[in-house]
Amino acid sequence: MRDIIRDLADKDQHNLKLRFQVGLGIILFCFCLFTTTFIYHFQKNLLEEETFRQTDLVMMSLESTRSYIREILRPRMYEELGEDQFIIEAMSTSYITRVIMDRFKDALPDFKYRRVAINARNPDYEANEEERKMIEYFRTHPAEQEWHTVKRMASERYFTLYRPVTFNSACMHCHGDPEDAPSTIRISYGESRGFHRIDDEIGGVLSISIPLEESLAEIWRGAFRMFAAVLILALLLYFTIWVLFHQLIITNLQDLLTLFRTTLGGGEKQEIPHNIKGHKEELEELFRSARTLVRDLRESRSSLVEHTDNLELIVADRTEALKLSENRARKQVKKRNKELSLHNTLTSLITSTEDLQTTLRRVLQEALQVIPAKGAGIYLYDNKMNTYTLQTSEKASTLEPHLDSIEHDQIRTVPAEKYDMLNVSIPLSCRNRLLGIMLITELRCETLDDALQELLLSIGQQIGLTIESMQNMQSLRQSTALLQSVFEGISDPLILLAPDGSLLMANQSFLLRNNLNATDVLGKSIETISLNQQCLFSGQLKDLDLIKGGQHAKEVQLDDGSTFVISFYPIVNSDESVQAIVCLAKDISVIKETEQRIQQTEKLVAVGQLAAGVAHEINNPLGVILCNTDIIKEENKDNEEVYSDICIIERHAENCKRIVADLLDFSHSGEPGIDPRPESVNISIENVISMIGQQFRKNQIELQLNLDDRLPHCLIDSRRIQQVLVNLIMNGIQAIDNGGKISISTRSEDGEIFIDIEDDGVGIEKEIVDKIFNPFFSTKGSGHGTGLGLSVSYGIIREHNGEIRVQSTPGHGSCFTIILPMAQESLSDE
16 A cells, blocks of 8 residues: 555656646736736726716716706797797707707717606607616715716617706796696697606706727727737747756756765765656656655664663753752742832832822732731831831731831841741831831741842832822822812802913813813813803903013903903913913902992982073073963964964973973982882883873884783882883884884892883994983984983982893894882782
């Protein structure tokens, strides 16, 4: 059986040359085939891309034609002929583009163009099954605007480009409701097809097909010619490789055979027989010589095995010695690893967040895993008692709670109670300062060598560094907590900014005011935070010269009317560069409002005194003038010209009298002339509405009442309050154009009653809102008001210990709010 296998192997080796020749031929043939296929597909793709550009160009020219017809020609034809006329040859984009492409086909008869639709107006252009599939494809893929493919038509291949036909609003006149379509179209095509389209509906498809059969055949012929040329080159390469193989491989094989013959022949060189010719025989002899060499090597191996048996005992002894040395080395490495792990643990505890007692206990546990002692304890120096106090211990219950204050920087040993045992004290120092002592109990004397003493000193220094770091960290945490509590305790918005404007810290007042979360805004620019809402500190730093140092203050008014004083305190480094900026905002809106009220009251008092004096001086002459006008009118009833002039004088005198009356009312508004009684504000509002209701109907103004039925009584002089309501409502009517709306509502809150009178008129400019309660200030034209209505109303509300406020947005209306205190009985009921 072994001989059969050997013969098969010889036969297989003999066919090595043949396999090499066949393999090389197959590789070269596959290379030719791959190259030809690659060139064919490359040229085919180039043809498809060029065809696509041509069809796309045709599509664009057709689209330009259709656009011209839709946007220019068709509207112009409608202007000339009317909306009911439709000339297909000049106004139908489908017809015109088909005619253009029919003429285009005269030059290229194989060129195919189709514009079809579902339910087409002309049945000849009804979409076939394949075109309906394309229409459905474009409907389900609205983002796709074209689709192209190479397909076979009537035994020829064509490149076809499809694009959807979308019906837009310009098409609805002819393709929408048949009733709206021009009569010419209905007469020509009827009313059943081509109508009822929807805006932006994909109802058809455009296709352009260009024949590719001839071009693809030419590409195939070129590829075949390329294959033949490459095949010829491959054959030349094949013979070249074979010649090189013969010269380089076979010649060297002959030299190798000579070496084998000399070696296997016992040192005598054998000549190459003359009957061995050709490469096949040389390879056969090479394989035979190799097998002979392998047989000799096997015999040599058997001899070496016998010699190896004698060496096993020596190797076993050396192996045992190496194992013992390895075990000792492993123990040393394990010991050093424990020491390194202890140092790493002590280093990591420097930044620990645990308390000192827990950390020291963990230090002892880790140290006792390295130090061969029974127990240990750590003492820390107490400045007040001038002693070392035991902080924690591990397996050392006999340790004293206190040790006398001693100074030592080296390890000290004291004999223990047990024989051959020592108690060792290790200084815990840092930066040449003794922080404490670690006392180790029951350490064997023979283990305390120089290496262990060096390790204990190193551990003591590391523990001292850890203790100092944790004490400093604890002091820092306490200081940080104190600073944070002070920072958060400030009720005004307070932040800390970096020089580049990024937010470093912010107290709760700032975060709550701006509805922010600290984790979301810290580190971000203050300008970025203010993009979504108005921020107190945004846009303020760019105008400040922080290099000069010192406090910088600004007064800022927000959109909601509140006023803040913003103070900036730069923190400057030693090189005069700005390290950070403390920003504090204080709300002074109440102070400003109080100042304005005081100023307004002082104005009213001064002007009231002046008005009283002027009114009394003018009233008497006006009475004389009106009396004489009545006499003259009686005497000149028949003289129309004189009578008319006297009527004019009388009218203007009456106007002056009304102004004087207003002055008197204004001057009396500061006097305690009201008669307050517990009454309902709702009733006063309803009385005023009944008096001036005609004004709402006359000006077509909608009135909305939202009066709280549970509104408690308040102490008011209903006559004076109604005077205020009339002034405010009439002002609202005059500010509204016909068709506006006025809303009146009442509510109670925190012991006060609120009356809101809101209109949707022209509003009040921001620049004059602060002036509307000034006496004689009016936005009406000359002769349409004295400017005393709001001043008088302001004085009346102040007499009732109340307040009147206004909110106005130019172009969107105004809202006046009257605030009155409740009656004491109502407060008691609540």
